[in-house]
Amino acid sequence: MENFESYLIKRRMQPSTVSYYQELVTRFExxxxxxxxxxxxxxxxxxLDFLGWLQNQKMSESTQRLMLTALxxxxxxxxxxxxxxxxxxxxxxxASGLYLKNRKRTVPVTALPLxxxxxxxxxxxxxxxxxxxxxxxxxxxxxxxxxAQELTSITIKNLNLKEGRLQVPDGHRINGRVLKLExxxxxxxxxxxxxxxxxNPNDPLLPKIKxxxxxxxxxxxxxxxxxPELKNIPHIRQSxxxxxxxQYDIRLVQYMAGHKWVSSTQRYDMGSLETLKxxxxxxxxxxQFG
Numbered sequence: 016m017e018n019f020e021s022y023l024i025k026r027r028m029q030p031s032t033v034s035y036y037q038e039l040v041t042r043f044e045x046x047x048x049x050x051x052x053x054x055x056x057x058x059x060x061x062x063l064d065f066l067g068w069l070q071n072q073k074m075s076e077s078t079q080r081l082m083l084t085a086l087x088x089x090x091x092x093x094x095x096x097x098x099x100x101x102x103x104x105x106x107x108x109x110a111s112g113l114y115l116k117n118r119k120r121t122v123p124v125t126a127l128p129l130x131x132x133x134x135x136x137x138x139x140x141x142x143x144x145x146x147x148x149x150x151x152x153x154x155x156x157x158x159x160x161x162x163a164q165e166l167t168s169i170t171i172k173n174l175n176l177k178e179g180r181l182q183v184p185d186g187h188r189i190n191g192r193v194l195k196l197e198x199x200x201x202x203x204x205x206x207x208x209x210x211x212x213x214x215n216p217n218d219p220l221l222p223k224i225k226x227x228x229x230x231x232x233x234x235x236x237x238x239x240x241x242x243p244e245l246k247n248i249p250h251i252r253q254s255x256x257x258x259x260x261x262q263y264d265i266r267l268v269q270y271m272a273g274h275k276w277v278s279s280t281q282r283y284d285m286g287s288l289e290t291l292k293x294x295x296x297x298x299x300x301x302x303q304f305g
Contacts, residue, residue: 019037019040019089020033020037022088022092022095023036028187029187036085036088036089039081039082039086040089042082043065043085043086043089046065047061054089054093055093055097057090057109059110061109062083062110062113063113066082069082079115080115083110087108087111089110090108090109090110090111091108094108126257127242127245127250131244132251132258134241134242135153135238135241136150136153136158136199137199139238139241144207144210147206147207148207148221150207151200151203151207151220151221153238154197154199154200155169155181155200156248156251157251158196158197159181159194159196160252160256160271160272161183162189162252163227163231163248163249163252164186165183165184165186165189165273166220167219167222167223167224168183168184168186168219169181169220170184170217170218170219170220171208171214171215171217171220172216172217173220174196176196176205179195179196179197179201180194180195180196181194181195181196183273186273189273189274189275190270190274190275192270192271192273194271231248232247234248235247235248256268256272256283259271259272259283260283265277265280265281268283
């Protein structure tokens, strides 16, 4: 029988996530044993009792939410893989649909105006290969709304400069998609690829940087010379998302952004923000446990 670790790995989870979910589930199993209960027989009431116990143990709300996520995966695993569970209980996930009340979604920061976003790219000076790399990076952030963690996954084969298209690969948390390249990007991309001598289709467009966070902080500092209002590199993507949300259908924006869930896209729809806040307050009301 497939074990829980293999089940999580097959779902493309990071090793650190797999290890942490196993740790959380072990804590749940220990509590169940202390209550003389079996996981296969657990019901929603048992999950709520367990969460109440975690509250008494001063577990943070964020960790409780992770616990619920881990348990949803765990019970799905038991239902699919443990014959004894299928014999003892109905095929029902007792953690399904349980969420902590008042879960906050991050409200986007004030967006940079579209003309300022364009200036970040257009006015960035190129003097050598390093600044040319910065220019190419900034173009992908501004015109395609690429997330910083996606940049190093793009290879030469993902670029079709003749047709002006970029195929963003699938990621762990972000969907792949095909996006249009701007004409001003293509010239700099051609120049950059030539200067770096990239010829293998599998060559990464942008090299992996050992201290990526430091690089993006430094890039943001250089870009602030053009737009002082820029907070950091994620601020660019947030601004692009808000602009797209005001221009296109939400499902198209979801695709362009690579969001796996439309709720991620809805955060950027400032026109319906008040409605979203009201909906958040009503999601899975769970005021107390027990």
